[in-house]
Amino acid sequence: MNRNVRVSLVLAAAIFLWLASGLFLSPATDGDAGQSVDSTLTSIEATWVEAEQFRPQLSLRAKTEANRVVDVKAQLGGRIVAVPVEEGAQVVAGDTLCNIDAEDRAQRIEHAAAALAQAKIEYDGAQKLKQSGYQSELAIAQAKTRLESARVAVERSALDLQNLSIKAPFDGIVESRPVEIGDFVQPGQLCAQIVELDPLKIIAVITESEIGKISLGSAVKVTLVNGDLLNGKITYLSRQADAVTRSYRVEAMVENPQLKFLAGMSGRLQIEGQPVNAHLISASLMLLDDQGRLAVRAVNEQGIVTTLGITSVGESPDGVWVAGLPDSVALVTLGQNYVTEGELVEVSFSNSPERVNSPDSL
Numbered sequence: 001m002n003r004n005v006r007v008s009l010v011l012a013a014a015i016f017l018w019l020a021s022g023l024f025l026s027p028a029t030d031g032d033a034g035q036s037v038d039s040t041l042t043s044i045e046a047t048w049v050e051a052e053q054f055r056p057q058l059s060l061r062a063k064t065e066a067n068r069v070v071d072v073k074a075q076l077g078g079r080i081v082a083v084p085v086e087e088g089a090q091v092v093a094g095d096t097l098c099n100i101d102a103e104d105r106a107q108r109i110e111h112a113a114a115a116l117a118q119a120k121i122e123y124d125g126a127q128k129l130k131q132s133g134y135q136s137e138l139a140i141a142q143a144k145t146r147l148e149s150a151r152v153a154v155e156r157s158a159l160d161l162q163n164l165s166i167k168a169p170f171d172g173i174v175e176s177r178p179v180e181i182g183d184f185v186q187p188g189q190l191c192a193q194i195v196e197l198d199p200l201k202i203i204a205v206i207t208e209s210e211i212g213k214i215s216l217g218s219a220v221k222v223t224l225v226n227g228d229l230l231n232g233k234i235t236y237l238s239r240q241a242d243a244v245t246r247s248y249r250v251e252a253m254v255e256n257p258q259l260k261f262l263a264g265m266s267g268r269l270q271i272e273g274q275p276v277n278a279h280l281i282s283a284s285l286m287l288l289d290d291q292g293r294l295a296v297r298a299v300n301e302q303g304i305v306t307t308l309g310i311t312s313v314g315e316s317p318d319g320v321w322v323a324g325l326p327d328s329v330a331l332v333t334l335g336q337n338y339v340t341e342g343e344l345v346e347v348s349f350s351n352s353p354e355r356v357n358s359p360d361s362l
Contacts, residue, residue: 041346044335046299048349051327054278056213056314060250062204062222062269064261067253068170068196072097074185075163087177090259091168091194098166098179098191105164109157116150123147172196173259197263200256202232204269205247211237213273220252224267230254234271278313278321285331286310286320294322297336298329305332305343 082099085091126143177192179185202222206214216237222230232254241248252269254261281296289295294310308329314321330349332339339345 041303041344042335042339043346043348044299044305044332044339045348045350046330046332048328048330049279049281049325051277051279051325053275054280054314054321055275056273056321058206058210058213058271058273060204060206060269060271062202062267064224064263064265064267065201065203066195066197066263067199067201068172068194069175070169070172070194071190072166072169072192072194073187074098074100074166074189074191075187076100076160077186078103078164078184080179080181080183080185083177083179083181085174085177085192087174089174090172091174092171093168095168096165097168097174097177097194098185100164100166100185102161102164105157105161109154109161112150112153112157116147116154119143119147119150166191168192168194170194170196171198195263197259197261198256199232199253200230200261200263202230202252202254202267202269204250204252205242205245206250208241208246208248211248214250214271215274219272221270222252222254222267223270224261224265226265228261230261276313276323277327278323279325279329280316280319280321281331282319282333285333285336286312286322287336296322296325297332297339298325299332299345299347300330303345303347305339305341305345307341 078100080098081101082096084096084099091097123140123143123146126140130137130140172194173196175193175195178190179192185191202220214234214237216234218234220232220234222232224230232252234250235253236249236251238249250269250271285296286294287296289307289309294312295307296310298306298308300306308325310322310324312320313323330347333350335345
């Protein structure tokens with residue numbers, strides 16, 4: 001056998017031994033396979049979060065308004081003879097604002113009283129004649145009419161005399177008093193404008209999406225532009241939206257016994273909404289889903305990632321209050337941007353010793 005043949009046989013034997021060696025290798029164990037699969041899982045951290053009852057706080061731009069503003073006007077014409085109050089003065093109900101000259105109105109009352117006495121005598125005489133059969137029913141009716149007209153004239157004269165003194169209808173402040181002594185006023189002409197600042201009215205508008213979160217009697221806090229804080233309650237909710245803004249009017253009342261707070265001041269109205277079940281989470285856990293809505297990543301006990309939609313209902317120094325989650329949920333706190341919906345992951349719980357899909361748990 002020559003040298004080339006021997007070399008060929010050696011190479012052939014070596015190739016045969018190399019190919020045959022694969023037949024005798026032991027197959028991989030199940031444990032090894034599990035570790036190989038397990039080593040490909042993404043590691044994340046999660047924490048269990050429990051639902052709590054939360055009262056949302058709605059914050060609205062607001063302004064103060066007087067509870068009532070009334071233009072007190074003259075009911076009779078005449079010359080102003082007295083203006084007992086100045087602009088800016090506090091008045092109580094019944095205080096005189098303006099006095100109109102009585103002229104001959106006292107004499108008119110005396111004349112009306114005399115006419116009433118005469119009408120009564122005539123009516124009584126007609127009644128006696130009726131009993132004697134000398135008076136008709138028509139004459140008696142006419143006498144009664146004259147008697148009633150005389151009574152109305154007396155009452156009208158007395159009322160005119162009373163209306164010469166224009167009085168404040170309620171406790172308040174004289175905002176303006178455009179007349180002076182000597183001015184002549186006509187019926188319906190302004191004597192003074194009275195504003196009531198206790199209680200003080202707070203006005204705001206609320207969107208159509210938030211109107212259902214509040215109700216009459218809800219507690220409110222008002223922070224004025226100067227930093228003063230007031231407490232009150234909602235007293236009015238509009239039932240019809242503004243045609244342009246689609247918003248609703250909200251009114252609240254606050255006490256103002258010292259009249260320290262004025263109408264027209266701006267501020268913020270904070271309304272305590274209806275209680276809801278919500279979770280307090282870190283703002284860093286929130287992301288946007290494929291439709292651009294707020295969502296969070298969660299993981300179940302099998303280590304499968306899910307994406308859950310949420311709605312922000314409030315904020316606090318510790319995070320954001322959100323609704324829409326199960327009462328108890330494990331939220332991904334580390335690695336949420338590196339996993340996808342339905343992915344199997346290796347989970348470590350920051351508030352539990354349990355570890356899902358770790359090699360030691362398999």
